[in-house]
Amino acid sequence: MKQIMTSIILLLAYTTINAQYNVNSDKYKIAFTSPEALEQYETEAETVLGYENNNFAVDIEIIPIAEQSPAFIKSQKEGAYLTAKFLGLKDIKNGAFLPHIESAFYVIAYDQYEETNTPVYIIAFINKELGLAYEVTVYCYNIDLEAGRKIANSFKWLE
Structure with a gap:
């Protein structure tokens, strides 16, 4: 019995440590996963989705392609860089292409607060x-890169 209880406790600890929280937007056909629960908060615009807790904030701005810059449309790598620059972020470094969305790219920058x-x-x-077009920011308040x-x-993408 002691072994069974130990196994159950270890299993619960493992699943808690590795918990993943899925966030979906059916309207904009996107989803992402967070290691912690994020609460959706009201934003100033209908085309901006915002989720946060004390450690992370994820903001998603959705813009019609016709209103996006030609540089962003031509290259999402350039688009990520231009978005970071527009937001006034510092020390912008290349990141990588995303594994699940073709041509999607991220850069890493820093916000001084x-x-x-x-x-x-x-x-x-x-x-x-x-x-x-989607411009996403993931703020890591807990400095967990x-x-x-x-x-x-x-x-x-959601189907």
Whole structure:
């Protein structure tokens, strides 16, 4: 009996440590996964989705392709860089292409708040079928770059 209880406790601890929280937007056909629960908050625009907790914030701005810059449309790598620059972020570095969305790219930059440099993943991608461009920021308030990278890489299309 002791072995069974130990096994159950270890299993519960493992699943809690490795918990993943899925966030979906059926309207904009995208989803991502977070290592922690994020609450959706009300944003100033209907075309901006916002999710946050004390450690992370994920903001998704959806823009019609016709209103997006030609540089962004031509290259999402350039689009991520331009978005980071437009947001006033510092020390912008190339990241990588996302595994689940063709041509999607992220850069890593930093937002200076008081005396803290907060890492921010800036992601750019396009859904040609919907005619939409997506500008995503993943703020890592807890300075956990690996968790931020996992959130960025988890973005995918919904069917």
